[in-house]
Amino acid sequence: AQSVTQPDIHITVSEGASLELRCNYSYGATPYLFWYVQSPGQGLQLLLKYFSGDTLVQGIKGFEAEFKRSQSSFNLRKPSVHWSDAAEYFCAVGSSTGRRALTFGSGTRLQVQP
Amino acid sequence: DAGVIQSPRHEVTEMGQEVTLRCKPISGHNSLFWYRQTMMRGLELLIYFNNNVPIDDSGMPEDRFSAKMPNASFSTLKIQPSEPRDSAVYFCASRELDYGYTFGSGTRLTVV
Numbered sequence: 001a002q003s004v005t006q007p008d009i010h011i012t013v014s015e016g017a018s019l020e021l022r023c024n025y026s027y028g029a030t031p032y033l034f035w036y037v038q039s040p041g042q043g044l045q046l047l048l049k050y051f052s053g054d055t056l057v058q059g060i061k062g063f064e065a066e067f068k069r070s071q072s073s074f075n076l077r078k079p080s081v082h083w084s085d086a087a088e089y090f091c092a093v094g095s096s097t098g099r100r101a102l103t104f105g106s107g108t109r110l111q112v113q114p
Numbered sequence: 115d116a117g118v119i120q121s122p123r124h125e126v127t128e129m130g131q132e133v134t135l136r137c138k139p140i141s142g143h144n145s146l147f148w149y150r151q152t153m154m155r156g157l158e159l160l161i162y163f164n165n166n167v168p169i170d171d172s173g174m175p176e177d178r179f180s181a182k183m184p185n186a187s188f189s190t191l192k193i194q195p196s197e198p199r200d201s202a203v204y205f206c207a208s209r210e211l212d213y214g215y216t217f218g219s220g221t222r223l224t225v226v
Contacts, residue, residue, distance in 0.1 A: 105156075
């Protein structure tokens, strides 16, 4: 079974500081990995995805993520956080075959201090 | 492209009433997913369809829940009878060919 762990429930960073949100997954083969962002009262917006190839993936809003197979991780990073980045972030894993649905982590809520 | 459209945005109903949530996927997407989001359980997959056919409904909580996709442009999720523990945000998503998912804005259901 596939699963996702986001160990940090809540993170606070200062505006302009760098950010790293952790994500660990469990999956038997090469996973499809995603990061989504959810603002209060809104749906989920795709930030970036990894299917194969280059393990460093660039996304929207200046975010990037790195797939590390040896660590079963897909951490999300941003070099300089803006106040508008305050939201909840979800990592998700999907299978390349079989069950074609995403399994989500529990989310990390990001607060940005001025 | 209007994205995935869900209606209503908010629904307040009394326990025991029937509730129907609606979803219009993005044209050309051949997979549709219903998720439920709660504080306690996070985002849970309820059911998904490929080419209008239900593929996996193992996440549907119980017989009170049912979902249909009569055509490629419309799906419903019905709860009958509704209970307070069904209160949640229900999301619909459709899938792009490159495996990206687009989510709707959700329906916030409150059962009192």
